[in-house]
Amino acid sequence: MQKYILNRLLQGVVLLFIVALIVFALARATGNPADLMVPEDATEEERQFVERNLGLDRPYHVQLFVFLTGIVRGDFGDSIVYKKPAAELFFERLPNTLKLLPLSMFIAVSIAIPLGVVAAVKRGTWIDQVAGAIAVFGVATPNFWIAIVCIYIFSVWLDVLPPGRMGGPLHYILPAFTLGTFSIAGIMRLIRSSMLEVLDTEYVKLARIKGLQEWKVFWKHCLRNALIPVLTLFGVFVGGFVTGAIVTETVFAWPGIGRLTIDAVAQRDFPLLQAVILLDAVIILAVNLVVDILYAYVNPRIRYD
Amino acid sequence: MSLKAVWIGSLTLSLALVLACGGAATPAEPQIVEVTRVVTEQVEVEKVVTEQVEVEKQVEVERQVEVTREVLVVATPVPPVEGVVRQQDDPTGTLTVSLQNLGSQVTDPILQGRAGHAQYQAPIYDALLGFNYDSQYGGVGPGVAAEWGIDPDGSSWTFNIAPGLVFHNGEVLDAHDVKFSLERTMYHDESVVGDGNRLNRQLRQPSEEAIEVIDDLTLRMHTDGSKPHFWSLLTRAVFQGGQIMPKDYIESVGDDGFRAEPIGSGPWMYAEHSVGDYFRYEAFDKSHRGVPHFANMSLLLVPEESTKLAMVRTGQADLIDLVPESAPEVEASGAQLTVIEGVGMFIYQFWGLYYDEAQALAVGDIRVRQAMSLAINRQDIIDFTLNGYGRPSMPFATFPTSVDVDVPRWQKWGEEELVYDPDRARALLAEAGYPDGFEVTFWSTNFSGTPYMNDLSQAVTGFWEEIGIKSDLKIIEIGVFSPMTRRPGHDEWGEGFNGAVSIFRNAGRPLPVPRYQSTFHPDSNHVAFGDRDSLTPVGEEYLRLHEIAISERDDAKRAEATNDILQLVADQWIGVPIVQGVSLYASNPETVGRWQGIYGRGELGDVFHRIPHAEGNPWQQ
Numbered sequence: 001m002q003k004y005i006l007n008r009l010l011q012g013v014v015l016l017f018i019v020a021l022i023v024f025a026l027a028r029a030t031g032n033p034a035d036l037m038v039p040e041d042a043t044e045e046e047r048q049f050v051e052r053n054l055g056l057d058r059p060y061h062v063q064l065f066v067f068l069t070g071i072v073r074g075d076f077g078d079s080i081v082y083k084k085p086a087a088e089l090f091f092e093r094l095p096n097t098l099k100l101l102p103l104s105m106f107i108a109v110s111i112a113i114p115l116g117v118v119a120a121v122k123r124g125t126w127i128d129q130v131a132g133a134i135a136v137f138g139v140a141t142p143n144f145w146i147a148i149v150c151i152y153i154f155s156v157w158l159d160v161l162p163p164g165r166m167g168g169p170l171h172y173i174l175p176a177f178t179l180g181t182f183s184i185a186g187i188m189r190l191i192r193s194s195m196l197e198v199l200d201t202e203y204v205k206l207a208r209i210k211g212l213q214e215w216k217v218f219w220k221h222c223l224r225n226a227l228i229p230v231l232t233l234f235g236v237f238v239g240g241f242v243t244g245a246i247v248t249e250t251v252f253a254w255p256g257i258g259r260l261t262i263d264a265v266a267q268r269d270f271p272l273l274q275a276v277i278l279l280d281a282v283i284i285l286a287v288n289l290v291v292d293i294l295y296a297y298v299n300p301r302i303r304y305d
Numbered sequence: 306m307s308l309k310a311v312w313i314g315s316l317t318l319s320l321a322l323v324l325a326c327g328g329a330a331t332p333a334e335p336q337i338v339e340v341t342r343v344v345t346e347q348v349e350v351e352k353v354v355t356e357q358v359e360v361e362k363q364v365e366v367e368r369q370v371e372v373t374r375e376v377l378v379v380a381t382p383v384p385p386v387e388g389v390v391r392q393q394d395d396p397t398g399t400l401t402v403s404l405q406n407l408g409s410q411v412t413d414p415i416l417q418g419r420a421g422h423a424q425y426q427a428p429i430y431d432a433l434l435g436f437n438y439d440s441q442y443g444g445v446g447p448g449v450a451a452e453w454g455i456d457p458d459g460s461s462w463t464f465n466i467a468p469g470l471v472f473h474n475g476e477v478l479d480a481h482d483v484k485f486s487l488e489r490t491m492y493h494d495e496s497v498v499g500d501g502n503r504l505n506r507q508l509r510q511p512s513e514e515a516i517e518v519i520d521d522l523t524l525r526m527h528t529d530g531s532k533p534h535f536w537s538l539l540t541r542a543v544f545q546g547g548q549i550m551p552k553d554y555i556e557s558v559g560d561d562g563f564r565a566e567p568i569g570s571g572p573w574m575y576a577e578h579s580v581g582d583y584f585r586y587e588a589f590d591k592s593h594r595g596v597p598h599f600a601n602m603s604l605l606l607v608p609e610e611s612t613k614l615a616m617v618r619t620g621q622a623d624l625i626d627l628v629p630e631s632a633p634e635v636e637a638s639g640a641q642l643t644v645i646e647g648v649g650m651f652i653y654q655f656w657g658l659y660y661d662e663a664q665a666l667a668v669g670d671i672r673v674r675q676a677m678s679l680a681i682n683r684q685d686i687i688d689f690t691l692n693g694y695g696r697p698s699m700p701f702a703t704f705p706t707s708v709d710v711d712v713p714r715w716q717k718w719g720e721e722e723l724v725y726d727p728d729r730a731r732a733l734l735a736e737a738g739y740p741d742g743f744e745v746t747f748w749s750t751n752f753s754g755t756p757y758m759n760d761l762s763q764a765v766t767g768f769w770e771e772i773g774i775k776s777d778l779k780i781i782e783i784g785v786f787s788p789m790t791r792r793p794g795h796d797e798w799g800e801g802f803n804g805a806v807s808i809f810r811n812a813g814r815p816l817p818v819p820r821y822q823s824t825f826h827p828d829s830n831h832v833a834f835g836d837r838d839s840l841t842p843v844g845e846e847y848l849r850l851h852e853i854a855i856s857e858r859d860d861a862k863r864a865e866a867t868n869d870i871l872q873l874v875a876d877q878w879i880g881v882p883i884v885q886g887v888s889l890y891a892s893n894p895e896t897v898g899r900w901q902g903i904y905g906r907g908e909l910g911d912v913f914h915r916i917p918h919a920e921g922n923p924w925q926q
Contacts, residue, residue: 031784035791037409037418038499040752040810041823044793044830045506046499050418053496081409082580083416083495083564089580148611155615163615164607166582253403253607255582263581268784 001296005289012285016278020071023277024064024270032056033080033268054080056270067274076278077271079264086275090257096166097245097256100176104241107180108187115184116191117223123196131188138185143244147178147251164253175252182244183237190233194226201225228299235288242280396588400599400897400916402909403607403622406754410580410606412567413560414548415489415496420541420908421754421812425584425604427910428573429473431594432547433464433483434540436903436911442647442706443904444815445540447593449483449549449570450524459531459858460509466522471591472551473574480524484516485552487539495560500544507532531856533863534708537816542906572597572914582606588914597914598921614638614891623896624916627889628757629694635891641924645888645902646696647704650811651761653747654824654880657803659835659844666804667743674878676733680772681765682725683884690757690764694889698723698882700875702811702820706905709854709867710817718875723882730772742773748807749778750786754907755810761883762808776806791830809880813905818854821870824880826851833879847873898922 034051051057058066070077076086119131154174155163162171198204199222207217245258253259257276264273408422414430417423434453437446451467470478490501491512508515509527517525528535539547549570555563567575572594573586584604588597605622607613610631616622618638627635635642655668663669668677687695699719703710734740749762759780766776786807788794795801811820824831825847827840834844850873853866874880888907892900898917902909909916 030782031788035784035787036753037497039419039421039812040787040790041812041820042499043503043823043828044791046502047791049502050497050499053494081411083409083411083413084580093581148609151611151615155619159619162621163619164609164612165605165616165621251609251612253582253605253609253612255579255606259581259608 001293005293008289008292012282012289015285016281019281020068020274020278021064023274024067027268027270027273028060030265031268033270036267037081056080063270067271071278076275079269079272081263081267081269081272086272087279089260089272090275090279093255093257093260096254097242097249097258100172100179100245100248100254100256101241103172103176104179105183105237107177108183108237111180112184112187113191113223113227116188117195117218117226119188119192120195120199121218128192131192135185135189138181138188141181143178143182143247144251146181147174147248150174150178151251164251166254175248175254178248178252179241179244182240183233186233186236186240187230190230191226194229195222198222198226228295231291231295231298235284235291238287239284242284396590396597396600398599398896398918399601399603400597400913401603401605401621401623402913403605403613403616403625405608405610405613405626407584407604407606410578410584411564412575412578413564414545414550415493415498415501416564418497418499418545420500420543420545423541423545424908424910425578426548427541427571427908428586428602428913429567429571429575430548430550430569431470431478431571431592432539432541433487433549434536434542434547435594436540436542436906438903438915441904443542443906444706445536445542448540448547449478449593450539453536455533455535455858456525460529461525461527462535463519464524464526466524467593468522470570470593472554472570473568473589474551474554476551476553476568478549478551478570479521480518481521482552483524483549484518485555486548486550487516487546488513489550489555490546490548498545500538500546503544504538504546507535507538531858533858534816534818534855537814537819541911542903543814543816573602576601592914594911595914598917602913617891617893620893620895622893624890624892627891628755629691629887629889630757631891632692632694632889639894640891641894641897643890643892643900643902644694645890645904645907647706647885647905648813648888648907649755649886650698650702650704650813651755651758651883651886652701652809652811652880653762653765653806653883654809654831654833655806656801656831656833657798658833658879659839659841660798660803662798663804667737667739668745668804668806670737671876671878672733672737673739673743674881676730676737676772677769677774678723678878678881679726679730679733680774681768681883683723684725686761686764687884690760691884691886694887696885696887698885700871701824701880701882702814702817703871704813704815704885704905706813706815707817708815709860709864710871711864711868714868715871719882722875727772734772734774740773742775744775744777745769746805747776747778748786748789748802748805749780750783750808752783752810755886758808758810765808765883792832792836796836808883810886813907815905818851818867818870821847821874822851822855825874843873843877894924895919899924 032051034047034054034056038047038050048057067077078084079086079089082089115131115134119128122128151163151174154161161174165171204217204221207221245256246262248254249256249258250262257280261276264276406422407425408419409417410425411417414426417426432448433450435446435448437444447467449466449470450464452465453462455462464483466480466483472478487504490496490498491505505512507528509529515527517527519525537543541547551568554568570592572589572592574589576585576587578584583606586602588600590596607616610628613622613625613627614631614634617625617640632642655674657663658669667673683697687693697719699715703715705712734742747762747766749759751758762778766778769776789801795803798804814820823829825833827835827837827844827848834847835841840848847870850866850870854863854870857863857866888902896919898919899922900912900916902912
């Protein structure tokens with residue numbers, strides 16, 4: 001296992017290096033922050049004055065060298081717009097995004113698991129078809145649309161939930177639900193197929209032959225084993241959560257890393273964008289590594305050696 | 306550990322985290338906003354304003370003449386606008402404003418490049434020159450300087466600082482603070498205020514010696530020759546330069562200390578902020594701009610339009626900015642609309658027509674370009690694309706507030722020339738040899754603050770289609786668009802926008818000459834009349850007039866040159882107005898009374914302190 005973890009960590013370092021190169025190049029391919037910081041009719045001299053004071057007049061290879069050597073020291077540079085260390089901005093905002101994670105996971109799991117189990121048990125019936133339709137709807141519906149519809153229904157029409165911003169517990173419900181819907185479809189489909197597989201196994205048949213009550217067979221013997229593959233989905237869920245947060249946090253004016261990402265992109269804040277993408281990548285890599293290790297722990301048939 | 310235990314533990318932890326992270330803050334109390342007024346009343350008020358332009362302009366012109374006389378003058382207020390704001394007693398309550406953009410969200414003025422993005426700083430800091438709040442048409446008024454004027458030598462300006470001004474920490478604001486602030490803006494190696502560079506270039510060199518403190522309340526600035534428009538660099542009506550910061554305090558606490566606890570002299574004291582989320586302020590009772598009606602103010606960053614609308618409808622926000630597309634929904638909801646006029650102009654412009662290759666193009670012919678203008682039904686654009694929240698335009702970069710401009714003449718020009726006449730357009734196309742139309746590329750983007758420019762581009766190209774002009778509309782992101790408008794890197798035919806058309810925007814500034822310079826001057830980025838090596842005869846004439854317009858001390862001669870520039874450019878149909886834009890705000894009438902923005906200034910940084918409570922100045926009279 002130790003060898004496996006070491007191997008994954010080394011792969012992660014290589015991957016992060018590649019991500020760093022890509023984000024460095026792509027960020028600069030989409031424009032220059034100096035253009036957005038001066039009025040449209042600014043003269044070239046005024047623009048160069050701003051560019052020089054932002055340190056953007058240096059050649060690309062020099063900027064890349066500064067960027068890569070900075071990463072090694074844990075220094076992602078200062079945001080050229082907000083004038084604060086980019087990593088500090090990221091870690092200031094990260095808790096706000098993470099606050100949404102538990103509730104959105106809870107919403108996703110509490111809807112998806114019963115739906116997936118029922119769809120499997122009632123395979124081929126109208127219930128299965130409805131569950132399938134919900135899954136398709138969840139995958140096909142963009143987050144921003146769900147968010148706006150939720151705001152209209154629950155804030156404007158019913159006036160029971162606030163339309164946006166961080167605040168008390170009620171402020172968490174709409175953004176968490178919007179984020180959670182991204183995963184409902186995936187988890188539900190996975191649970192359904194896992195359940196169908198498990199329902200066909202010998203030990204389930206044996207449990208039935210032994211005369212166990214049907215609900216015990218489903219919820220104790222089938223679901224426990226059907227849930228194991230869902231664990232692997234958690235890594236994907238975190239990736240989807242990070243990207244989903246960009247839209248959700250923008251619509252709900254939630255000051256998390258999703259908003260920070262979109263702000264960095266919109267303002268061509270190179271150091272901030274580089275820091276956000278790289279640190280997001282680190283989190284996703286770490287979560288996937290932990291998930292793989294946990295998977296081996298909960299499923300004794302898995303061995304990485 | 307069993308799987309069941311893992312799940313139960315996870316769910317318990319999730320619930321605990323939700324409660325823990327949500328428990329500290331108090332949930333907002335939604336308020337129901339009732340329908341109290343129809344917005345057509347507001348529109349009619351604005352119509353009256355439009356009808357008064359001619360009379361009002363006469364007042365404005367007189368004031369400008371006074372400013373440039375060889376004596377110090379006070380900006381004379383014209384009669385105030387009818388009962389919009391009245392001073393009240395002690396500030397109370399909190400004004401919550403949701404805005405789409407809060408710029409860089411930095412507390413130090415030298416770190417924010419654009420005045421339009423600095424509406425979160427304007428409550429804290431005064432500028433050397435301010436706005437004329439009492440005029441229906443805004444314009445420049447007293448700021449930190451109560452009086453100012455050009456000296457008899459013609460190449461220096463004297464500013465008399467208003468006595469008794471203090472910063473939020475109680476320190477007296479004097480001429481030393483002004484000199485320090487201007488120099489900090491120009492020379493600080495972190496300054497991103499491009500206007501600081503422009504200010505530097507207008508001063509006598511070496512500019513370190515150009516700003517002279519005569520006494521505590523008198524400052525003299527020596528310009529590089531005659532600069533009759535020098536004042537424009539020192540007011541937020543035009544630029545971000547000119548913000549006044551406390552010298553002693555900054556020297557005492559350093560840049561970082563100042564940025565952590567910023568001190569200004571404006572009507573709002575900085576309280577706290579969180580990047581990407583909000584700015585909070587407390588009222589300051591010793592500002593020359595007046596005492597705010599509210600004791601506290603929160604500016605919230607809410608980028609999504611639907612969320613802002615929901616916030617004002619549910620009482621989470623007292624005031625929001627909005628785009629014309631949302632206006633009908635706001636009207637239906639009962640929230641109050643406030644319109645600020647003259648904030649900008651949408652135009653389209655042709656690029657690289659001075660190249661030899663352009664002469665072979667249809668758009669190289671003036672008749673074709675005029676036909677393209679005649680094909681556009683601007684009133685339809687105002688009515689349908691902008692939901693009625695646009696205005697007929699004057700020539701390129703001119704407004705009823707424009708300085709050195711014969712406003713009545715150019716308003717008449719707008720009415721006669723910017724008309725919809727598709728038959729005449731087709732006739733001109735036929736006369737130019739293009740009876741069946743031609744193809745042209747139209748580049749479009751949305752500039753910050755006006756996310757409907759692509760809609761305008763689609764409308765314009767749609768009208769062109771009707772007379773046979775097939776437009777290849779290319780909508781691109783602003784970060785890609787901006788570099789293509791700069792000459793460096795695009796100085797060959799086939800590069801940048803050369804040979805094509807693009808949408809563009811002119812800010813509603815009182816001085817048109819700098820905007821003409823940035824598009825038509827041979828040293829500019831757009832070089833619409835050619836660069837120094839390829840200047841067209843029209844470009845040579847423009848250059849001659851430009852030199853007079855920026856340096857002539859005789860008001861009449863300078864105005865004549867400025868109007869000649871307008872005529873020269875108008876006749877070329879290279880930079881063509883589409884419509885004049887407005888800024889829109891929606892208020893909760895339960896909490897906010899009637900207020901008025903500053904004509905030509907779409908942002909509210911210099912207005913927040915004048916926004917009253919509903920009970921002090923109700924919408925329903």
